[in-house]
Every structure is written in structure tokens, then in C-alpha cells.
Amino acid sequence: MEQESSDLDQLIRQRIRSLRLARGWTLDTLAGRCHISPSNLSRIETGRRRIALDQLVPIARALDTTIDQLVESGEDQDVVIRPQACDTPGYTTWLLSRERSLGGVTIAKMRITKQEPVPADTLPVHPGHEWFTVLTGTARLQLGERTILIQEGNAAEFSTMTPHAISAHDGPVEILTILDQNGERAHLRNPASH
Template sequence: MTQEVALDTVIRQRIRGLRLARGWSLDALAARCYLSPSTLSRIETGHRRIALDQLVPIARALGTTLDQLVEATEDEDVVIRPEPDVSEGLTTWLLSSERALHGITVAKMRITPAHATDQLRVHPGREWFTVLSGTARLRLGERVILVKPGQAAEFSTMEPHSIGAHEGPVEILTIFDHDGDHAHRRGDSEVLRP
């Protein structure tokens, strides 16, 4: 029963938080979801029981889904303690959990000149990275682009590409979509030899 009460409180906080984040008054949200402002006020303050037939139009009006609005909060640890995955010239730390960010993988990578970058990869999707330290050597087809600390790169991964270190180690923070995660971390993409 306590879990139900806690979830009920979270749902109420989400409704109020989303409404305020949009800068809407109770009247503005009420007009969008066809409920009275007093009903919304009682829902937000816990003076009225929340009914499913009220949550659907509220979620729609707030630009979210019913699933997101009623998603249970979990007590699991929110701190990610990445373990390094080491291969020749490349160390990767996963900074997102397996089910996080809708198929997006966030990773920190340390690349040294020992990491072979002569193999260009191609796979569906897009890739983004920013350089934390050192200089990254990004190969996109025939082009070589040097990306320095504080700079970022974003590109289509349908173009043959590789990321390496230029004149010393480089550390990057990267975001892969689902296809990029499989290609770079699991080696499932097509490797093109120059």
C-alpha cells in the first residue's frame, strides 16, 4: 500500500511539474484536457483520487505519454560505476545503463596511437563525440579532420569513418545510437579496408 501512495504522490508531482515547466496556470491546463481547474488543483494537491480517464487527457495535454506519467520510481542506484573495457590502444567506460536513453549509449573513450584506425566502418545511424583532452583524428572517407578539446563532431555513420588519436592519447565523450553501439562496441559493422 505504501508503494501505491508513493507512486500516487510522484504522479501528482509530475503533473504539477510538467504544467509549471510549460508556464501554464491551472486554467490553461484545464482548457487543454477538458477538466475543471478545481479538479486539477485537487488532483495536484492530493485532495482528489486520480482516475485513469483523467490521466489520459492530462498526459496528452502535457505532451507526454500515460506510461511516462505513471512510470514507477525505482529505488535502484542511480550512480553508474563504469568498468573499463580495454583493448589495444582503446579503453571504453560505459556511462549509461543498458536500458537508458531509449537505445542511446553514452561512453567515455581513451584512444592512444596504438589503436588501429586504418579500418573504416560503415553502419546505419549517426554518431556524436566531443573531445575532453588531446586531439582526435576523425577520418570520414578520404577526409581527415582534427577535432581539438572543447570541439565536437557529428556525422552520418553511413560514410566510412574511424576515430583515432593524433600525436598522443585522446579522451572523448561519445553518444552512439543503437546501430553505432553494435558497430563500435561489438564489431558488427562492415569494415572497409583502404
């Protein structure tokens, strides 16, 4: 238990020093911003002084972060995401982000084998914005009456208020897509709407 506390203290000290250096600040600069003497701040960073909560509050504020971010354990979550394939007719999807962990967006890899265009009068619409890049193959993007072929290595970005669908052109296509909450609901929970 004492080792865990010591490891966390060391992690907090490293974060304080790293954030200070990333801003190009000297000890004097940060000390002035958080109203702690430069010598005390130096001892906090080097481990020669215990870190007290009443010192963390002004340090975190001065570094434009939160106490939670300074003290969160580096062990709390696995950094490796192990995506599971989710198959529906014509689509296989792998979620590559944790639940809306990046400011309300979901990142997914999709393998699309469906090659038939969607009839223009049945193209779905939903609030939001969508972005994708083609990893392999060629994607067919239907935007209203337009059909745009997106080649491997290229990307597309569009308002999802425009009737739209993504399908494969001349063989399977793999894309990496970023969806907001509305896009996730429309495309990943109801993939037939592609």
C-alpha cells in the same frame, strides 16, 4: 505498503502540477483541456481528492504525456550509471548510457592509445552518423583520404558512410562519443574497426 501508495500519489500530483506550470497553464486552462472542473483539478493537485484512473487519462493526454510516465515510480531505477571499463588493444570504453535509452543512441567515453593510422583501403563504413568531442589529448580522425586532427575541447560530426577511423595523435586521447545503433554495433562490439 500504504506509505508507498501515498508517496506515489504525491509524486503523480507533483508531476501534474509541474507539467501544467511548465506550459504556463492555469488550473482553468488544464481543466478545460481535460474536461475536469478547475475545483476538482485543484483538489487532485493538492491531495484533497483521490486520483482516479478515469481522470488520469484525460489529464495525461492534455499534458501531452502518458499515464505510464505520470505513474512511474521515482524509485524504479537507479539514476547513477556505474560504467565498467571494457578493454581491447588500443581502446578502453565505458558505456555512459543505459541500453539505447536516449532515442536509440549509445553514449560512451573512450580512451584511445592506438596511435598508428589505419590503412585507407581498410577503413570501415557503416550506415549512420557519429559525433564525438575530445576531452583530453588530440584525436586523429581519418575520413576517406583526409586526416583531421581534433584538439581537446573540439568536436567532430560525420556520416559513417564515409570510410573512417579514430586514433590517438601524440599520446593517449579521451573522447565522449554518441553512436546510433549501427555505430554501436560497428565500434563498441568490434572496437578493432576504429
